[in-house]
Amino acid sequence: MTFINDLFNGSFMPHGHCLLWRTDLLILHVGGDVMTFVAYMLIPLALLRLVKMRDDLKFSWIVLMFSCFIFFCGATHFLGIVNVWHGYYYIHGIMKTLTGMISIATAIMLWHLLPYAIAMPSKRNLEEKIVALTLAEKKLAQANQHLESEVAKRTAQLEKLATTDELTELANRREIMRILDVELLRCRRQKSTLCVMMLDLDHFKAINDEHGHQTGDQTLKFAAECFKQQIRKIDFIGRIGGEEFLIILPDTAIEPAVELAERIRLALNQQSTKQALPNCTVSIGVIDCQITDTPQSLLQRADDMMYQAKTNGRDQVCFS
Numbered sequence: 001m002t003f004i005n006d007l008f009n010g011s012f013m014p015h016g017h018c019l020l021w022r023t024d025l026l027i028l029h030v031g032g033d034v035m036t037f038v039a040y041m042l043i044p045l046a047l048l049r050l051v052k053m054r055d056d057l058k059f060s061w062i063v064l065m066f067s068c069f070i071f072f073c074g075a076t077h078f079l080g081i082v083n084v085w086h087g088y089y090y091i092h093g094i095m096k097t098l099t100g101m102i103s104i105a106t107a108i109m110l111w112h113l114l115p116y117a118i119a120m121p122s123k124r125n126l127e128e129k130i131v132a133l134t135l136a137e138k139k140l141a142q143a144n145q146h147l148e149s150e151v152a153k154r155t156a157q158l159e160k161l162a163t164t165d166e167l168t169e170l171a172n173r174r175e176i177m178r179i180l181d182v183e184l185l186r187c188r189r190q191k192s193t194l195c196v197m198m199l200d201l202d203h204f205k206a207i208n209d210e211h212g213h214q215t216g217d218q219t220l221k222f223a224a225e226c227f228k229q230q231i232r233k234i235d236f237i238g239r240i241g242g243e244e245f246l247i248i249l250p251d252t253a254i255e256p257a258v259e260l261a262e263r264i265r266l267a268l269n270q271q272s273t274k275q276a277l278p279n280c281t282v283s284i285g286v287i288d289c290q291i292t293d294t295p296q297s298l299l300q301r302a303d304d305m306m307y308q309a310k311t312n313g314r315d316q317v318c319f320s
């Protein structure tokens with residue numbers, strides 16, 4: 001009760017010793033207020049600049065409230081300086097009340113936001129997450145690389161399977177016919193020479209019948225290897241049927257092609273006697289490419305020559 005009486009009868013009024021009229025106290029109080037005022041004004045400016053520069057930031061009441069709270073605190077300190085010389089106590093009081101109200105509102109808002117702020121990942125959490133993600137990304141890239149090399153390996157295997165004869169590992173019929181197409185076009189474009197050789201092992205059925213299918217297979221492999229050894233790197237060889245082979249000789253005239261066919265025939269003759277395999281001979285038909293030839297006609301003409309070698313008594317070369 002005494003406190004309330006004092007409040008209204010004037011006894012509660014401060015006495016008129018403003019800063020005790022001492023210069024050091026004046027400098028201390030005014031200096032402190034000036035510094036606080038400047039700092040309080042700089043903080044909302046910094047927040048304003050942050051919001052302006054970060055266009056991903058959405059409008060937030062808490063930032064606005066916090067800026068107002070700091071601004072009003074600064075303004076209160078400013079009026080504190082003014083009031084040392086002028087007595088704007090009414091305005092100062094209003095400003096202090098407003099600052100108090102905004103401070104309370106900001107504090108309530110802060111408490112409300114506290115659970116969200118606590119749940120937010122810390123800088124260390126985020127750094128750990130970034131490290132984990134970088135590691136996962138690296139592992140993913142490695143797995144991807146491994147997968148890509150596996151796919152490339154499988155593709156190469158499939159390509160080989162699709163183009164290679166399984167037994168002799170020479171080009172299969174489809175592949176050698178594709179090569180014949182390409183080489184014929186190239187020969188036309190470059191106006192060069194091209195020879196084709198058809199080879200058929202003699203009495204192969206007898207080899208199978210007398211020595212068994214497995215020995216027949218080994219003989220086929222051996223003959224294929226023998227043919228391959230005789231041709232140049234730029235030539236092509238493929239197995240087009242059971243015991244039938246085709247050799248394509250780009251940039252080759254008929255004479256050297258026939259010489260090569262003869263060498264092949266002799267090589268098979270000589271080498272097969274040194275093997276623990278049944279003796280085996282080959283009939284060869286050789287032709288050179290004519291202006292009207294197609295891949296089919298080349299094949300047909302080489303086949304005709306090979307049959308002529310068969311009818312002439314086998315183990316020989318016939319050419320047109």
Ligand SMILES: Nc1nc2c(ncn2[C@@H]2O[C@H](COP(=O)(O)OP(=O)(O)OP(=O)(O)O)[C@@H](O)[C@H]2O)c(=O)[nH]1
Pocket residue numbers: 167200201202203204205206208212213214215216217220241242243310314
């Ligand atoms: N072992 C084996 N034999 C095969 C293969 N492909 C075809 N043959 C056999 O090759 C033989 C070919 O016989 P023919 O067409 O009568 O020819 P040939 O006995 O060589 O007689 P000519 O060609 O007239 O000298 C057949 O018995 C086929 O079964 C194969 O991949 N492996």
